[in-house]
Amino acid sequence: MMTFPRILQAEEAAALIPDGATVTVSSASGLGCPDAILAAIGKRFDETGHPRTLTTVHPIAAGDMSGIKGVDHLAKPGLLARIIAGSYPSGPSLAEPPAIWKMITNNEIPAYNIPSGILFDMHREAAAMRPGVLTKVGKDTFVDPSHEGCAMNEQAAAEPIVNTVNFDGDDWLYFKSIVPDVAIIRATTADERGNLSYEHEGAYLGPIEQALSARNNGGLVIAQVKRLAKSGTLKPHDVLVPGILVDVIVVAPDQMQTTQTVYDPAISGEIFRPIDSFTIPEFDISKVIARRVAQELNYGDAVNIGFGISANVPRILIEEGCHGDVTWMIEHGAVGGIPLLDFKFGCSSNAEAIMPSPYNFTYFQGGGFDLSLLSFLQIDRNGSVNVSKLSARPHVTAGAGGFVDISSHAKRIVFSGFYTAGAKFEIVDGTLRIVKEGKVDKLVEAVEHVSFSGRRAIEQGQDITYVTERCVLKLTPEGIAVVEIAPGIDLERDVLAHAAFPLLVPSTPKLMDAALFQPELLGLQIPRRESGPKTQRRAA
Template sequence: MSKEITAQQAAGLIRDGAVVSVSSSSGLGCPDLVLAAIGERFAREGHPRAITTLHPIAAGDMYGIKGIDHLARPGLLKRTLCGSYPSGPSSAEPPLIWQMIGANEVAAYNVPSGILFDMHREAAAKRPGVLTKVGLDTFVDPRHGGCAMNAAAAEPIVRRVEFDGEEWLYFRAIVPDVAIIRATTADERGNLTYEHEGAYLGALDQALAARNNGGVVIAQVKRIVQSGTLKPQDVRVPGVLVDHVVVAPEQLQTTQTPYDPAISGEIFRPLSSFSTPAMSVQKVIARRVAMELADGMAVNIGFGISANVPRILLEEGQHGKVTWVIEQGAVGGVPLLDFKFGCASNAEAIMPSPQQFTYFQAGGFDATLLSFLQIDRDGSVNVSRLSARPHVTAGAGGFVDITARARKIVFSGLFKAGAKLALMEDGIRVEQEGKVNKIVDKVEQISFSGRRAVAQGQDVTYVTERCVMKLVPDGLLVTELAPGIDLQRDVLSQADIPLRLADTLKTMPAALYREAPMGLRLGGGDHG
């Protein structure tokens, strides 16, 4: 018997006060039709009321897939725990969820994505919760806010505890009453395959958490086929875990992308089909970041300038020497940009996100390339909060999980916000200084703890267009200076804190600033 129901019928299954877990990464894998139906039911009936939602990575965006914004209605949404939230340009009106957060109309928490997946796993196994060191001395730590995003988030969700003589963070497991997941195909028995999806995300873990605790699992798919026609090795979520199936033939593969078979690994694109970055200050920074890599490394990348580093390696003829690993699950290939960020073409494998985060949390990979909004005197980094423009930042996502034990971290960004910069053939010049310092005494929110990094012996580098800095036990050390940059005028006087200088201050290579490939060659390195 088919498990197919309408989106409206699925919305009718959500009771008042329910805990609802949603599988999505922004637009990637978002069950948007079901979420829209829940919002529409509330508008008609005033139900469901006071629900809690769990979004381990994110749900929706500002570019066509509303996701959590369908639920962002006072009275409907009481509490939400998200890895990240929809974000967009500062010129745009904030998403509805950000308006609710700012007005304290919802208790909002920003929980690292990996920890949220861990909480589902513990709930599925009926264990009490998660013991982790991920997030110590960051905004996740109760000493620095305990993940709370506003005053409405007054109920603590994390505690510091001592176990076996060590300090840990403890997150109590949250049991979902409903899991809303997504796939490409369901058969009549509810078995799910993912042949057109760009990632598996955490659908299986979320379904298990609901099913094992007597909850309901709703799957949104493009199509339903006859029972017995799906190959068992292709089924990622078995039908015994799925109660209901909603068909959404027009569901987008990811943001502004109806379907691209290269994203789902059904075809491989020629390397010549990938664009490489035009010459810019950001490309200069990405090139210098690429110089930190070595042949054979497994490297994670985040959104921002560092997302262009795989294209730098393509341009330099070094593609394949580094294996890229991203939190949505892709291993290898070419990570994609802009609206398709989080997907990869030509991937070697796609892992479920919870297992990818296990890999990250334990530092099993070699390096991560990430962005920064602010850096402070301890080397701590903020990527997750700008109070003046909150909706421009999405939250931390997997950033805290990834940096917790990463052996090598390369942060990249502009040294100062708003500066007018001129590229020259042999360097860079500051034509008009920016107004917002990014090297500050204390970051607005600790997304990455420099103190903890020093204690753990992590290798941390900060690459900007003006200089390169390293984290050392007594703070930030300038090790390289860009040609054309005046050390005192453009660097030291533009930081809110004293910067130390290496005994031998190197000059960043002139090849970084030229249109032609820079001749990068990745040698061997000390990596696992």
Template sequence: MTKSKIISADEAIALVRDGDVVTTTGFVQSCIPEALHAALEKRFVESGAPRGLTLIMTAGAGDSKGLGTGRLHHDGLLRRVIGANFGRMPKVAQAAQENKILAYNLPQGVISQLFRACAAGQPGLFSKVGLKTYVDPRHGGGRVNTITKDEIVKLVEVDGEEWLFYTATKIDVAFIRGTSADPSGNICMAKEALTLDNLAQAMAARNNGGIVIAQVERIVEQGSIKPKDVRVPGMLVDCVVVAEPEMHRMNYGVMHDAALAGEIRVPAGAIPKMPLDSRKIIARRSAFELPPNGVVNLGVGAPEGISSIAAEEKVTPYITLTTEAGAVGGVLASGSSFGAATNADCIIDQNQMFDFYDGGGLDMTCLGMAECDRAGNVNTSRFGGRLNGCGGFINISQNARKVVFAGTFTAGGLVTKIEDGRLRIVQEGRSRKFVEAVEQNTFSGPFAQERDQPVLYVTERCVFNLTKRGLELIEVAPGIDIGRDILAHMDFMPVIENPIPMDQRIFRDKPMELLADLLNLNLSERVSYDAERNLLFVNLEGWQVRSTSDIDALRQVLETACLKAGQRVNSVVNHDGFRISENLYDAYAEMIEYLCTHHYLTTTRYSTSAFLRLKMQEALSKRGLAPHIFERKEEAHAFLNAVCPT
């Protein structure tokens, strides 16, 4: 007979010893083993034990008001914390800032992957995640305060490349959570929104000779859980605690949502539209950067709205939205359910998702920003006297092929109004976000430039692009005055050349027809042919090259037009307001070289942007092509008439 592992929460917590290293599961407000946290707090308050624990966790697991890991703030209970997010346990964060406990703030994905290293008996993890940020030992090594001395992050060189080595910390106790357990401790997660790192955490504790305590909502008959539905096998589980319903909510705002658990699918039309306000403006503008057929991550805050915009514009089938918590596909949830997804395609473990992210699997991410400086550095981890933590921000922002930072231009009391397609600032925010130097470097703009990573900064009133010269103002909302509404509320002067208006559709309360833009469905309408002059005119004004697929689409449209002409053609291209990422100039020049070789007699182009002209000239010259890039339309046509008189 198999001995039952079902015990009370108090009996399970009695097994935790002074000085133990404890890890717990949970993501923001979801999948938190609340009954175990409550029992640990109760035991300490009543008995003063266990003392001096080390808490290891990935994302914050609490409501910011005292639940979840926020229960563990009592003096003496914790000695050390290694976490990615402190914002969900402000009293613990305060203790860290006041030098009352040792504390490290490491990237969420690194901690998640370290659970596997612990399980495998490895000394730690090699990763490039964190280079050139505050996690880099040259900039603090992730240490939160002055009493935290030990270096658990080391800079090493492998084959001439810089890497960070993160030291693994052996785990004594793992708090995990599931839906059902049988008496042997086999755990399924049928009603959970996410699976997170439960399996890896259980293995890490078990293989270190520690204990694994699982919180569930119900006990089922022995052997009734199908083998493939068992997410943590009973051989890894020491104790099973059945929680009261209130202690086993899906998240703090939702008791249970079958759609978030993947038990049912709901009609996409049932998802409410966002009101037309600053948040929607930011989400709409950011959505223009979505890569068709690409994989996207969305952060908390303003970026969450992109999921709603994608559903509203019927773009969702053409992109795959993901969260670092493990949700793939569907419509990403927001608020207390952030991290989960409605109508998800699948849910994978958190550490596996970070493997995918770190390996370059993300085509784009949109993340929030608390501070940004002239070099494009972004701070989301420590600002305004508050220790928030980096969460998964560093893994995601450093490894995505394209990064969009999204948020309001100022913070604290900002009031805006949209009238007749124009934006008006009714009341300015109290705090500036665009500062001379960020308080803490969570994202390195110069490091992104070293790696030719495209980076945009989207606000409700303007858009900036990261260039080697620093932040460049490239778009301004209708109704916004650059001097009064932008420069007056920045601590530095951005590069300003030829900013264009933000797309008017963003400020109208009706569908934007975003899908046609993303799929280049109307691209052929930008091309016209004058047979009498044998002139192909290509109007790329305001068009954006997001990826090589956009270049391929343009090549196909131009080649089709040339073949239809039946002869080699002269071409003039309007590049006013044209946008292309710096890492795509060579691919764009390769397309021009192909067209010159096969279809053009001669070609010329014009743009009022001096920077674009310079970059195009450099890219074309590298391929031995005559640049012929003029500032004005008249100059381009005059050149064409000179070389090909009619």
């Protein structure tokens, strides 16, 4: 029989979590993080030694190490027995690695990095009492059992979480459903009957999948909210998670909207910012790369955008008077508008719509969009890309998040980054000069971690481009070809000499547009596709 949810303090809610439970947590770094409840769980363990031996599941990530500790509240020997996440708190500016990274790298607990979309799929299958997920997302990457099988350390490798199975005459990756005992989700408002609305949130993420998977398997659903409302005052269309799925409400009025942001109504779509209020990046070598990436766009494209240099491409379009010529999409849920930068990445201002993350991932996994703009740490001779692991600096790379979901079936991908790590440049009269070469070459014989498979891309006919400050490369069935070089760059000394494998070179490589290397406007024009889906109207 349905009972109304209890309204408890965070400490009382934490006391309901049993030893040995599997706990799924809704969060994307600092965005939507139920930090008050996670802190209460960690505090209870410090005081009582319970709950013990939890398995925690984080479909995107929990915490950002910039005021929202998230999973680090739980990173205590004895409390945490296993962790499964799309990504983890990280950052090059941290004085020391997050506590969860110390546990992972010290092999204290099994730790897994499963693509975010697949994790949401695993919850959905558990909710429907189905055995698991069959997918080709992640084949021939670190997700595949023929590589690491999602394992982040030796303990995880000894306890496989993914298998290859033959179904209907074809090979698939198989992930068992995740069956949580507890779901910890977050919203803005709960009414007295437990109905949850999200009016101040920058994204919905996946709370409905997480709540359903717990509820349908006899588990507990705890919701952290900013405020409590009287029954009947929430409009039914505004309720994302109905009260029939919620057992406990914890009111935390000071919850952060996202990283380093208490509340910004433009992030939650309550107001629209003037276009001229968005900062345009200063002219430098990163902007040169972002401008060259912008030249890959077609009018009307639906474009996924990832963290890194490409996150500035929307600002390039604003500067060039082309805002609205394409529709930006980010995995956390925003469709349209202008993706935000740095710690606020994952949110957009002026979005046209905010989709639940699981539906966005279904869209990406099926390749329904036109183009993805992503980053790279390493590229190898097969065209494979690493974004998810550097052994020398493990906590700087957060894991893959939704990268594998997005890239596995994308029609076109433009990867961007610096050709070497740590190089110094001068831009003089429209030409590029390397003042000091980088210490680490990024074009390597074999990437340390296969986040994107060049072999699969060739098999599937994906269109893959790599944009750097000194050249543009293209993946072909014969290898990686140099298709453009920057004015002032010596092909042999500055490009070929810093690749660990032979690059294909046409007799006379095309020069990158000299206007890219001038601070003045490019005069960018987003061309219309000659064929394909109908274009979208330009936003006002």
